[in-house]
Amino acid sequence: MSLKCAAEGCVEAAVASLDERQVCRTHFVAGAYRHLESVAAQIQEPNFCSQHGELATRFLEQCMREVTNIACAAELPNNLERARLLDILLWASELYGRLRRGPRVRASIPILIRSEDEQKPWEEKTETVLLSVHGFRFLCRHELHSGDILTCVRLDNGRRADARVAWTRCRDSGETEAGVEFVTDEDFWGMEASVAASVFPSRDR
Numbered sequence: 661m662s663l664k665c666a667a668e669g670c671v672e673a674a675v676a677s678l679d680e681r682q683v684c685r686t687h688f689v690a691g692a693y694r695h696l697e698s699v700a701a702q703i704q705e706p707n708f709c710s711q712h713g714e715l716a717t718r719f720l721e722q723c724m725r726e727v728t729n730i731a732c733a734a735e736l737p738n739n740l741e742r743a744r745l746l747d748i749l750l751w752a753s754e755l756y757g758r759l760r761r762g763p764r765v766r767a768s769i770p771i772l773i774r775s776e777d778e779q780k781p782w783e784e785k786t787e788t789v790l791l792s793v794h795g796f797r798f799l800c801r802h803e804l805h806s807g808d809i810l811t812c813v814r815l816d817n818g819r820r821a822d823a824r825v826a827w828t829r830c831r832d833s834g835e836t837e838a839g840v841e842f843v844t845d846e847d848f849w850g851m852e853a854s855v856a857a858s859v860f861p862s863r864d865r
């Protein structure tokens with residue numbers, strides 16, 4: 661006989677584990693969403709990674725594993741459930757990636773962006789919007805494409821590093837918002853992940 665769902669009053673069979681309880685698909689989906697919402701709401705906070713990163717990482721890993729198990733189970737979920745499971749999987753893996761890349765900090769650091777494009781090289785002064793140990797986000801008036809390599813020069817201390825454009829998004833203002841990752845593994849901002857918050861106090865809170 662199969663195990664019953666641990667949720668109160670539920671008579672469905674347990675198919676997955678969540679919070680160390682065996683639950684049915686419905687209660688797994690509901691519980692996973694609750695957890696994901698809570699992680700998503702807090703992940704921007706400067707101390708989240710150092711204080712809750714371990715726990716959140718473990719939850720997300722388990723969540724992704726359980727979703728995969730459910731999707732591969734003998735009794736197949738219906739289309740709606742499948743769509744929700746896929747949504748949970750994508751959301752969990754996105755949050756997982758963000759946790760692994762370390763905390764992000766809002767900070768406006770003046771920076772010179774230079775493109776050595778052979779056809780028409782350009783440079784532009786701008787400011788960072790968000791920093792992480794591995795890269796930063798900024799707004800730019802020039803066209804950018806994923807994979808572009810840019811030279812970044814900090815205008816406050818002259819430090820220089822090459823970075824690769826990871827993603828871009830057009831803003832209503834006509835500017836391009838872009839996220840870049842440093843090509844080399846140096847500590848460009850002079851911050852260790854754990855002390856990022858105190859080094860760069862947030863401006864807009």
Ligand SMILES: [Zn+2]
Nearest residue numbers: 665670684687
């Ligand atoms: Zn249940």
